[in-house]
Amino acid sequence: MNGGPAGDPGAAGAGSVEALFDQARAGLEVYDTNFRVLRANPAVLRMRDRTAAAVIGADVRDLDRGFPVSPVIEEVLRTGSTVEDRRMTAHPRSDAGQRREYVVTGYPLRDGDRTTGAASMVHDVTEQLRERAGLELLSTARAHIGSHLDALRTAQELADTAVPGFADSVAVDVVESVLSGDAPIGPVSGRLPMRRAAFQSHDGAYGAYPVGSASDYAFPTPYTQALSDLRPRLVASVAPYGQWLAQDQPRAEFIARTGVHSFIAAPLTVHGLVLGMATFYRDGARPEPFDEADLSLATQIAGVTALCVDNARRFTREHTVATALQRSLLPRTPPRVAAVRSAQCYLPGEYGAHWFDVLPLSSCRVGLVLGYVPGEDLWASATMGRLRTAASTLASMDLPPDELMAHLDDVSQSLGREQEADPGSRHRGRPPFTASCLYLTYDPVSRRCALASAAHDGPLLADPEGTVSRLEVPRGAPLGQGTPYDMRTVDVAVGSLLCLYSDSVAGRYPAEADKRLSRLRDVLADPSATPEEVCDSATYKLLRGASREGMALLTARLNRLDPHHVASWTFPAEAVSVREARRAAHHQLAEWGLEEHAPTTDLVVSELATNVLSHATGPIRLRLILDRTLTVEVSDEADTAPHLRHARLQDEGGRGLFLIASFTRHWGTRYEENGKTIWAEQSLTDI
Numbered sequence: 001m002n003g004g005p006a007g008d009p010g011a012a013g014a015g016s017v018e019a020l021f022d023q024a025r026a027g028l029e030v031y032d033t034n035f036r037v038l039r040a041n042p043a044v045l046r047m048r049d050r051t052a053a054a055v056i057g058a059d060v061r062d063l064d065r066g067f068p069v070s071p072v073i074e075e076v077l078r079t080g081s082t083v084e085d086r087r088m089t090a091h092p093r094s095d096a097g098q099r100r101e102y103v104v105t106g107y108p109l110r111d112g113d114r115t116t117g118a119a120s121m122v123h124d125v126t127e128q129l130r131e132r133a134g135l136e137l138l139s140t141a142r143a144h145i146g147s148h149l150d151a152l153r154t155a156q157e158l159a160d161t162a163v164p165g166f167a168d169s170v171a172v173d174v175v176e177s178v179l180s181g182d183a184p185i186g187p188v189s190g191r192l193p194m195r196r197a198a199f200q201s202h203d204g205a206y207g208a209y210p211v212g213s214a215s216d217y218a219f220p221t222p223y224t225q226a227l228s229d230l231r232p233r234l235v236a237s238v239a240p241y242g243q244w245l246a247q248d249q250p251r252a253e254f255i256a257r258t259g260v261h262s263f264i265a266a267p268l269t270v271h272g273l274v275l276g277m278a279t280f281y282r283d284g285a286r287p288e289p290f291d292e293a294d295l296s297l298a299t300q301i302a303g304v305t306a307l308c309v310d311n312a313r314r315f316t317r318e319h320t321v322a323t324a325l326q327r328s329l330l331p332r333t334p335p336r337v338a339a340v341r342s343a344q345c346y347l348p349g350e351y352g353a354h355w356f357d358v359l360p361l362s363s364c365r366v367g368l369v370l371g372y373v374p375g376e377d378l379w380a381s382a383t384m385g386r387l388r389t390a391a392s393t394l395a396s397m398d399l400p401p402d403e404l405m406a407h408l409d410d411v412s413q414s415l416g417r418e419q420e421a422d423p424g425s426r427h428r429g430r431p432p433f434t435a436s437c438l439y440l441t442y443d444p445v446s447r448r449c450a451l452a453s454a455a456h457d458g459p460l461l462a463d464p465e466g467t468v469s470r471l472e473v474p475r476g477a478p479l480g481q482g483t484p485y486d487m488r489t490v491d492v493a494v495g496s497l498l499c500l501y502s503d504s505v506a507g508r509y510p511a512e513a514d515k516r517l518s519r520l521r522d523v524l525a526d527p528s529a530t531p532e533e534v535c536d537s538a539t540y541k542l543l544r545g546a547s548r549e550g551m552a553l554l555t556a557r558l559n560r561l562d563p564h565h566v567a568s569w570t571f572p573a574e575a576v577s578v579r580e581a582r583r584a585a586h587h588q589l590a591e592w593g594l595e596e597h598a599p600t601t602d603l604v605v606s607e608l609a610t611n612v613l614s615h616a617t618g619p620i621r622l623r624l625i626l627d628r629t630l631t632v633e634v635s636d637e638a639d640t641a642p643h644l645r646h647a648r649l650q651d652e653g654g655r656g657l658f659l660i661a662s663f664t665r666h667w668g669t670r671y672e673e674n675g676k677t678i679w680a681e682q683s684l685t686d687i
Helices: 009-023 042-048 070-079 126-144 151-162 222-229 243-247 249-258 292-329 378-396 401-421 423-428 510-524 531-541 576-592 595-615 656-663
Strands: 027-032 037-040 083-090 100-111 114-124 169-175 194-201 233-235 262-270 273-282 340-347 353-360 366-373 436-443 448-454 460-462 468-470 488-491 497-503 551-558 566-571 620-626 629-636 666-672 675-683
Touching: 027 042, 037 042, 042 114, 070 083, 070 100, 070 114, 100 126, 126 151, 126 292, 151 169, 151 194, 151 273, 151 292, 194 273, 222 233, 222 262, 222 273, 233 292, 243 249, 262 292, 273 292, 292 353, 292 378, 340 353, 340 366, 340 531, 353 378, 353 497, 353 551, 366 378, 366 497, 366 551, 378 401, 378 436, 401 436, 401 448, 436 497, 460 510, 497 510, 497 531, 510 531, 531 551, 566 576, 576 595, 576 620, 595 620, 595 629, 595 656, 595 675, 656 666
Parallel strands: none
Antiparallel strands: 027 037, 027 114, 083 100, 100 114, 169 194, 169 273, 233 262, 262 273, 340 551, 353 366, 366 436, 436 448, 448 488, 460 468, 460 497, 497 551, 566 620, 620 629, 629 675, 666 675
């Protein structure tokens, strides 16, 4: 005879089912057709927070407070069909309880075709949903907090992210020194100067301190305790008359006014240094208090925010240094010249470095230059300074605009090669070197303007009647590309206003750039406005509602030199012409009352006219220009330039230019379309 298992197999199976029913982690209940609870396992009793005696035999509809299962059972008994994974929310039986989330599945119980009852399986998914919500909130925080390198905006992004999904209101305070870019400080046990950076509430309530004002933390309170040891503080229940509230009246009033019952104070720290404090509050809109899981989530969000605030602090520090460097490399006031009355306006932004200059040139002419170097760090500021120096040096050589731009392009190519060879540039991911520039010269005698551009728009020109137009210029490639540049020459009316304008917005936000340009045209349309008034108006009108991008503005009202202060003659290339030139110059000085300058003028005229006879061709053209200085010009048709050298004792020549350099203030050579001009300036101390 074969042996078998001891005992009754059916009884053993029933025992296993009972054990499974009692030990299941899911809540299980069985009901009859009258909704009475026939059976309930320990898990569902814990969910209901009731005893078996209170549940067995009771109508499930009477037990629904805090545990809504009856809607599912009603549907099962009505339809005779299974209801799967119905999401149900259980509200707490007391104000101090926590709302729970369940997933309920209802099954019909049948005897053949007849429904004899129902059963439910309930899963408590509160913690899973909280974890998922926490992960989603943390992901949102990482994606949205720190979108801009601005500590105040970062603080507001934290407040907007946490309300209303996590807290009913959030207050963020930042250490004042951090807002200016200074290094954060270590843990503190006393008062710490902070400023309210952001506040957000689900119902529009206002905080203990207005945004932007100083925010004080009284000692001792949970806030200062968190700042002392840099550990967040969870206050699960705010006692209405807690002793610490008496130490902090503004926050005590806020708590009483809004009904705050729980909060988390999380310090914003990086590497053990304090940047600020974020406080998360819950009021009557969310009766469940913060718990340890919320504390962990708040700490992580505060950590994300602290890193972003520190990045903003570092950027602010670097931007402050870069701005200071830019301002130190730019002229503070434009020079006084006869050709123009100029004014300048410079507003540094978060991106790029602008430069500009008013450059006095020979013969009362003036050069105006404006340039822009894109970039986000000190390198752009330093490069701007180097380009400005190069442009000023090249302009002093009296180069025409197209040639100056070509030489400046050579300098830019050298700067580009330096950037490519710099490991720091590659590490920081700087884009390839590029820069734009606009250079023009204006002659107040001929009223002619010559200009050239490297990837820069031409200047705006407002005529004496206030009509504003763009002075078109051949737009060349950006500096550093090794391409040639073209020059345009145009006559302009006396009294016109030239405006050279550089805007960081132009290449990044075209729509905003168009709005700024339109407002600038409106400013320039006032013919009575001085260059200084134009710059003042532009400061306010151009940046109205605009992004934080910089700009540079150089305005110049064009003048004409008094015709009586200019005298010119043309003499044939003959030896006698040297004497005639001296005689004409001497007579003109007498008319101007400058007889005391006649000896030096005679020397300059004699030497320069003799040079034409010895080394050049064509007639001798002499011009005297009287302004703050006396300029003597001699022009010829040759393109060879004389060189200053020291003659030896036995040499017969070579002393002319040395004498001119010794007796005059400045001298130089200027090349023109048909030949060259050698000029020399004398100081007029009486004028």
